[in-house]
Amino acid sequence: MREFVFFGGKGGVGKTTVSCAYALKCARAGLDTLVVSTDPAHSTADVFDQEFGDEPRPVEGHDGLSAMEIDPDEEVSEHLMETKRALADQVSPAMVNEIDKQIELAHQTPGAYEAALFDRFIDVMRDSDHDRVVFDTAPTGGALRLLSLPEFLDDWIARLIDKRTESIDLYERAAIGGREARRRIEDDPIIERLRERKEMFEFAGHALRERATFFLVLNPDELSLRETDRALDDLDEYDLSVGGLLINRLTPEPDDGEDGHGARYLRERCANERERVATVHEEFAPPVRGTIETRVAEIKGDLLAEVAAELDIEVATEPTP
Amino acid sequence: MREFVFFGGKGGVGKTTVSCAYALKCARAGLDTLVVSTDPAHSTADVFDQEFGDEPRPVEGHDGLSAMEIDPDEEVSEHLMETKRALADQVSPAMVNEIDKQIELAHQTPGAYEAALFDRFIDVMRDSDHDRVVFDTAPTGGALRLLSLPEFLDDWIARLIDKRTESIDLYERAAIGGREARRRIEDDPIIERLRERKEMFEFAGHALRERATFFLVLNPDELSLRETDRALDDLDEYDLSVGGLLINRLTPEPDDGEDGHGARYLRERCANERERVATVHEEFAPPVRGTIETRVAEIKGDLLAEVAAELDIEVATEPTP
Numbered sequence: 001m002r003e004f005v006f007f008g009g010k011g012g013v014g015k016t017t018v019s020c021a022y023a024l025k026c027a028r029a030g031l032d033t034l035v036v037s038t039d040p041a042h043s044t045a046d047v048f049d050q051e052f053g054d055e056p057r058p059v060e061g062h063d064g065l066s067a068m069e070i071d072p073d074e075e076v077s078e079h080l081m082e083t084k085r086a087l088a089d090q091v092s093p094a095m096v097n098e099i100d101k102q103i104e105l106a107h108q109t110p111g112a113y114e115a116a117l118f119d120r121f122i123d124v125m126r127d128s129d130h131d132r133v134v135f136d137t138a139p140t141g142g143a144l145r146l147l148s149l150p151e152f153l154d155d156w157i158a159r160l161i162d163k164r165t166e167s168i169d170l171y172e173r174a175a176i177g178g179r180e181a182r183r184r185i186e187d188d189p190i191i192e193r194l195r196e197r198k199e200m201f202e203f204a205g206h207a208l209r210e211r212a213t214f215f216l217v218l219n220p221d222e223l224s225l226r227e228t229d230r231a232l233d234d235l236d237e238y239d240l241s242v243g244g245l246l247i248n249r250l251t252p253e254p255d256d257g258e259d260g261h262g263a264r265y266l267r268e269r270c271a272n273e274r275e276r277v278a279t280v281h282e283e284f285a286p287p288v289r290g291t292i293e294t295r296v297a298e299i300k301g302d303l304l305a306e307v308a309a310e311l312d313i314e315v316a317t318e319p320t321p
Numbered sequence: 322m323r324e325f326v327f328f329g330g331k332g333g334v335g336k337t338t339v340s341c342a343y344a345l346k347c348a349r350a351g352l353d354t355l356v357v358s359t360d361p362a363h364s365t366a367d368v369f370d371q372e373f374g375d376e377p378r379p380v381e382g383h384d385g386l387s388a389m390e391i392d393p394d395e396e397v398s399e400h401l402m403e404t405k406r407a408l409a410d411q412v413s414p415a416m417v418n419e420i421d422k423q424i425e426l427a428h429q430t431p432g433a434y435e436a437a438l439f440d441r442f443i444d445v446m447r448d449s450d451h452d453r454v455v456f457d458t459a460p461t462g463g464a465l466r467l468l469s470l471p472e473f474l475d476d477w478i479a480r481l482i483d484k485r486t487e488s489i490d491l492y493e494r495a496a497i498g499g500r501e502a503r504r505r506i507e508d509d510p511i512i513e514r515l516r517e518r519k520e521m522f523e524f525a526g527h528a529l530r531e532r533a534t535f536f537l538v539l540n541p542d543e544l545s546l547r548e549t550d551r552a553l554d555d556l557d558e559y560d561l562s563v564g565g566l567l568i569n570r571l572t573p574e575p576d577d578g579e580d581g582h583g584a585r586y587l588r589e590r591c592a593n594e595r596e597r598v599a600t601v602h603e604e605f606a607p608p609v610r611g612t613i614e615t616r617v618a619e620i621k622g623d624l625l626a627e628v629a630a631e632l633d634i635e636v637a638t639e640p641t642p
Contacts, residue, residue, distance in 0.1 A: 010332065012544045101476075155422075223333045254583020262575020262587045268617040296589040 001132070001314050002213045002241070004125060008138030009217035010227045014248035014292070015039065017299045018217050019136035020047045021308040027065035028308075029315045031131040034066045036124055038117060038137050044069060047300050056130075066130070075116040080104065086193060118143040122204045125211075131317060138214055141234045147205045153198040157191060164188055213243040215289065215313070218280070220247055220273035225280065232284065243313065244289035247277055252293050289313050322453070322635050323534045323562070325446060329459030330538035331548050335569040335613070336360065338620045339538050340457035341368045342629040348386035349629075350636045352452040355387045357445055359438060359458050365390060368621050377451075387451070396437040401425065407514060439464040443525045446532075452638060459535055462555045468526045474519040478512060485509055534564040536610065536634070539601070541568055541594035546601065553605065564634065565610035568598055573614050610634050 007019045016039045023035035034056050037044040044067045045051055048059050054074075056066040083103050088096050118139050125133065139146075214235055218224040228245065235242050253270050254263040281288060290311045299307055328340045337360050344356035355377050358365040365388045366372050369380050375395075377387040404424050409417050439460050446454065460467075535556055539545040549566065556563055574591050575584040602609060611632045620628055 011548075012331075012333075012542070221333070227332075252582065252586050254586075255581035258579065258581035258583045260576035260579035260584070261573065262579045262584050263581070265573050265575075265617065266583045266587065272617065296586060296593065 001243075001316060002211055002318060003128075003131070004133050004135070004207065004212035005243075006135045006138035006212060006214045007217055007246070008140070008214055008231055008235075010224065011039075013217045013219050013224060015217045016044065016047065016136045017304075017307060018215075018246050018248065018290075018292075018311070019134050020044060021299075021304055022311055022313055023065060023067075023132075023134040024062065024304060025308040025311060025313075026132045026134070026315050027062055030064065031315065031317065032064050032066075033132045033134065034068065034124075034128065034130040035134045036068055036070065036121075036136065038070045038072055038135075044136075046298065047304060049300065068124075070117065070120050070124075072113050072117050075120050076112050079112070079116040079119060089189065114140070114143040115146065118146055118204075119200075122200055122207075125207045126203065138216075138231075138235075139208075140231065144234055144238050144240075146201060147208070147238055149201045150198050150205065153194055153201070157194050157198065160191055160194065164191065209239055209241070213241050215243050215246060216286075217246045217248055219249045220276040220280075222276070225276060228280075228284065232286070242286045244287045245280060245284060246289055246311070247280060247291045249294045250277075250291055322564075322637065323532050323639060324449075324452070325454050325456070325528065325533035326564075327456045327459035327533060327535045328538055328567075329461070329535060329552055329556075331545065332360075334538045334540050334545060336538045337365065337368065337457045338625075338628060339536075339567050339569065339611075339613075339632070340455050341365060342620075342625055343632055343634055344386060344388075344453075344455040345383065345625060346629040346632060346634075347453045347455070347636050348383055351385065352636065352638065353385050353387075354453045354455065355389065355445075355449065355451040356455045357389055357391065357442075357457065359391045359393055359456075365457075367619065368625060370621065389445075391438065391441050393434050393438050396441050397433050400433075400437040400440060410510065435461065435464040436467065439467055439525075440521075443521055443528075446528045447524065459537075459552075459556075460529075461552065465555055465559050465561075467522060468529070468559055470522045471519050471526065474515055474522070478515050478519065481512055481515065485512065530560055530562070534562050536564050536567060537607075538567045538569055540570045541597040541601075543597070546597060549601075549605065553607070563607045565608045566601060566605060567610055567632070568601060568612045570615045571598075571612055 005022065007015045007022070009015050016037060019035055019037070023033050026033040035044060037052070043052075048062075048067065050060055050067075052067045052069045054068060054070065056068045059065040059067050080103065084100055087099050087103070117137075121135065121139065216228050216231055218228045232242065250273055251266060251269045254266045277288075277291065290313070292307055292310055295303060297303060326343065328336045328343070330336050337358060340356055340358070344354050347354040356365060358373070364373075369383075369388065371381055371388075373388045373390045375389060375391065377389045380386040380388050401424060405421055408420050408424070438458075442456065442460065537549050537552055539549045553563065571594055572587060572590045575587045598609075598612065611634070613628055613631055616624060618624060
């Protein structure tokens with residue numbers, strides 16, 4: 001298995017449970033493992049009965065396992081602050097107010113959340129010294145498109161260099177004889193920042209393509225199958241490696257002798273779900289790496305180890321290219 | 322009830338079913354009703370066994386009921402084309418290529434989908450001559466933020482007018498004696514377009530605040546309750562009127578005499594769900610306007626009329642302000 005493992009899928013399908021179960025499995029096999037959660041609803045805090053924050057912290061009672069929780073709302077605000085700060089250093093004070101407004105507007109667009117989260121994932125991958133990092137969500141269509149940013153930025157940076165070379169030239173001609181030090185295009189802070197962003201997304205493209213494996217968690221219903229189909233297309237479009245599918249929340253069968261309204265309901269439901277599971281096996285290319293039955297109790301403690309045992313996902317590391 | 326009725330909630334909670342059931346109820350009460358679906362998964366085509374397109378079409382077998390389906394992907398492409406066309410008319414040919422690239426990039430951001438859909442909703446509301454229009458989804462946080470666009474645009478338009486007045490002035494001084502007709506700021510196509518957009522969002526703000534009611538559909542699970550809480554905050558922030566909540570997909574109780582693995586599972590599950598329903602009644606301000614039990618069969622035909630009867634949502638129109 002590769003170093004970075006992502007469990008994608010729509011909200012509510014059970015990504016956090018599966019991620020924690022797999023991370024537990026890795027840690028028990030002796031790997032130094034970090035699980036990264038972004039889900040404010042069903043959080044690692046519930047699973048491990050312990051609070052986690054923005055930095056990795058050891059999970060009590062589980063050797064070799066650490067966890068961290070990223071709060072996407074906080075990421076958006078931080079991203080906003082950082083962008084403002086970075087630009088304030090680079091433009092005249094008169095423009096700061098105007099630019100701040102534009103940046104705030106940009107951060108209110110629906111995609112800001114995904115973009116900020118993606119930035120943070122890149123940080124985590126960059127800083128990681130763990131054997132395995134397990135993410136309880138995967139970047140989706142919108143964020144994955146950011147992987148094509150380097151090409152766009154290349155073009156943009158080239159044009160900007162032209163424009164700024166020209167303007168520095170004009171500036172110097174106007175200031176002939178002045179004491180102003182020579183401005184150099186190499187030191188231009190805006191171009192520097194664009195280059196940094198470009199390198200960051202180049203790193204992300206490489207890390208996600210060469211050092212990461214993606215799994216998709218789904219439930220046995222039409223909507224979830226359709227979403228999975230779409231997510232597989234996205235992953236395929238960006239050449240990302242899919243390790244398999246996990247089908248979660250299968251309805252338990254009633255006992256053989258049971259009869260009545262409840263038993264009939266469950267049997268019909270199970271029959272429906274079996275059809276969906278069959279469809280997944282037949283129509284989706286990646287292998288099914290686990291089918292997990294609904295538990296009424298919260299999945300934690302022994303139940304988590306039980307789910308971990310139901311995952312047919314390998315643990316051993318493979319050499320990174 | 323107001324003219325426009327939106328059923329919001331996360332994917333998979335059953336918005337299309339509830340919307341179609343309510344639309345049926347309105348049509349049967351003699352209102353000329355349109356149901357607008359945007360959900361490619363569980364579509365009105367399945368509910369009514371008939372294909373619908375981008376324009377309202379009568380639903381066979383149901384007097385006074387029409388339906389249309391908006392394909393959000395298509396909306397994004399159309400929006401892209403239209404933006405390109407509008408700008409191509411307004412800038413020099415040399416800039417068209419550059420601008421096309423920027424527009425494409427903007428349409429690849431995660432929020433483009435929501436924004437394009439919101440534009441289309443505004444069109445539908447503007448063109449409507451129905452007594453009641455029922456939408457099977459509601460704009461969420463990201464799209465609702467567009468309601469604050471008019472203020473931003475006001476500022477932006479004022480600045481642009483300044484800049485362009487200045488540039489027209491310079492242009493005319495340079496062209497003194499030429500045959501060029503006098504350029505007038507009133508005819509400026511870019512400012513014209515900004516004004517159109519501003520008016521459109523002003524209309525949207527008014528229509529959503531004064532002529533629309535929002536309902537939220539949820540399921541009796543933690544994640545859905547949390548999402549509903551967030552959605553209510555959003556609606557509240559933009560002063561939108563919430564008519565109530567619909568709790569969908571309640572697990573049916575087994576018969577009294579039933580025993581066994583299946584019955585025990587169902588009883589525990591029902592007990593859990595009852596707790597969630599109680600929480601909704603206690604902690605959410607809007608009234609619960611229906612609790613709908615899960616059916617194994619697809620909800621259509623007689624079953625749809627059955628669900629319609631379970632909705633405690635009024636039908637009669639109220640005068641629009």
